[in-house]
Amino acid sequence: GAGVSQSPSNKVTEKGKDVELRCDPISGHTALYWYRQSLGQGLEFLIYFQGNSAPDKSGLPSDRFSAERTGGSVSTLTIQRTQQEDSAVYLCASSLAGDRGRGAQHFGDGTRLSIL
Amino acid sequence: SQQGEEDPQALSIQEGENATMNCSYKTSINNLQWYRQNSGRGLVHLILIRSNEREKHSGRLRVTLDTSKKSSSLLITASRAADTASYFCAPVYSGNTPLVFGKGTRLSVIA
Numbered sequence: 001g002a003g004v005s006q007s008p009s010n011k012v013t014e015k016g017k018d019v020e021l022r023c024d025p026i027s028g029h030t031a032l033y034w035y036r037q038s039l040g041q042g043l044e045f046l047i048y049f050q051g052n053s054a055p056d057k058s059g060l061p062s063d064r065f066s067a068e069r070t071g072g073s074v075s076t077l078t079i080q081r082t083q084q085e086d087s088a089v090y091l092c093a094s095s096l097a098g099d100r101g102r103g104a105q106h107f108g109d110g111t112r113l114s115i116l
Numbered sequence: 117s118q119q120g121e122e123d124p125q126a127l128s129i130q131e132g133e134n135a136t137m138n139c140s141y142k143t144s145i146n147n148l149q150w151y152r153q154n155s156g157r158g159l160v161h162l163i164l165i166r167s168n169e170r171e172k173h174s175g176r177l178r179v180t181l182d183t184s185k186k187s188s189s190l191l192i193t194a195s196r197a198a199d200t201a202s203y204f205c206a207p208v209y210s211g212n213t214p215l216v217f218g219k220g221t222r223l224s225v226i227a
Contacts, residue, residue, distance in 0.1 A: 042220060
């Protein structure tokens with residue numbers, strides 16, 4: 001079956017522009033996560049959605065970052081007024097587990113964002 | 117930090133040898149998960165071991181957990197070039213805390 005799909009796979013934009021990154025989770029997965037991975041680093045948690053509950057935004061690095069999840073499925077991560085330090089790979093994952101982290105997360109291949 | 121810390125940071129072995137990677141964490145866990153990441157790809161879940169388990173196997177993978185030492189190890193037996201990847205552990209704590217990942221162990225298997 002289809003895995004987690006992210007688009008675009010690569011995005012190059014100029015500093016100051018806004019970007020939108022999309023994630024299509026596995027059908028039926030109620031939990032969705034966004035992470036950021038800088039070169040050679042681990043994953044930095046950004047935000048977590050679980051069903052209709054209020055999202056956990058505790059990992060968002062600044063108010064330039066926001067995310068939404070429409071209809072409990074597709075999610076969009078938006079970065080406004082991009083800065084060079086936003087350059088990273090943005091990974092999305094989904095999970096069946098209702099209790100975050102209790103089960104396996106399934107990852108997309110990420111969006112590689114480069115800010116010029 | 118709540119993340120697991122993998123050791124070593126990098127490991128290079130010959131094909132056919134065994135590879136052992138370690139993970140240490142700070143506080144009591146519900147379970148601990150290991151993931152693999154190939155270059156340019158997302159993470160792939162390998163194995164989950166619960167806090168009341170001591171050892172778990174999956175194919176050529178063997179994971180151990182020592183809650184008294186707050187550590188886990190991942191053993192890959194009879195390694196192959198295709199095992200070349202970064203390996204991450206993710207301790208899962210009780211309560212509503214996010215899954216956190218360390219910087220991983222970069223494994224290179226030389227044919």
